[in-house]
Amino acid sequence: MSLSLDKLRLLRRQAGDATPAPIDGRVAANGEPLAEGGDASVAADRASVHPGQPDGSLPAAANDAHARKPAPASVFAWVEQEIRHKPTGEAAPVPAAKAPAPALRKPDVGGLHRLLGLRGRAAPAATAAKPRANAQDRHIPGEEIAPGLFLIESFLPQPIPTGALSLAFARREGEQVQPQDLMFFDTETTGLAGGTGTRAFMIGAADWHAHPGQGDGLRIRQLLMTTMAAETAMLREFAGWLQPSTVFSSYNGRCYDAPLLKTRYRLARQRCPITPLDHVDLLFPTRRRYRGTWENCRLATIERQLLQIVREDDLPGSEAPAAWLNYLRGGSAVNLRRVADHNHQDVVTLSLLMLRLVAEEQRERETLALQGG
Incomplete structure (x- = not known):
């Protein structure tokens, strides 16, 4: 131009x-x-x-x-x-003024994280350099007997009760049970609502057993599944522990634990071994005998007031579902081990409570017999 x-x-x-x-x-x-x-x-x-x-x-x-x-x-x-x-008569283009080069600014990594919704998380490099706390603590006690299924065993040496135990304390006059036929059991579940959406991720059982090497005592066995797929193997293993002469003993297990396991057996398309077996629930005779004596009849209260057992670092049963789900999501196994300790103490307490109720009933009957004589 x-x-x-x-x-x-x-x-x-x-x-x-x-x-x-x-x-x-x-x-x-x-x-x-x-x-x-x-x-x-x-x-x-x-x-x-x-x-x-x-x-x-x-x-x-x-x-x-x-x-x-x-x-x-x-x-x-x-x-x-x-x-x-200019020979051609055309004007040369006017050179535009050079804008000063902007100063290099350090990128705002924090602002980028906030923009992407990563607030509270470490940068990728920092995450790789510094592992999460407790990320390596994934230790599960016991032995893995099937993929995702662990068996935790322990043994408490003690004399096995001699003679049959009377069930008169449970208002079953004239009925008796052999000590080695009793199986004290308790479950830890994913919730307390029940129904098909609730499952037992841990089954604890204790029975009096004559060990060939350790002698007489209380044998505690616990099944813990660390994957959802291990439920079938857990139910099958638990069924192998039962005999036709087995008598269950629990604390509110007749209303909660046993029906839950029966449902899981049906959903797994396995024969339910629980239905044909006898069951002595210790909650109801305990309530009849000690209602009003203490603030409530929860198992933790009974063992503290009646059996003089004080638990240390006990994880409440209400926190058990969160501990298991946290482990499934890759979290620490610390609280899951505390759940196993809680379950272990529950079944041991059931054996002690059974002996205490039998002894109290027998003492009362002997007292009435002396007074009547």
């Missing part, structure tokens, strides 16, 4: 340039107009545009448009010079 002097003057007036227009279209190096007919001014004009030539003649590289740089202070004066000296 060509630009005439008339158009340039119009642009200068619109832009408010105070530099007066040159008389004959020539300007000096400082942007001042040259007087008409001044030969020396022409040389000075050319020298200002092409410095280094004594007479102001064009250097050899003058034909190269990139070799010439504007010297005048006024952009409009420089354009006028280009119009005068």
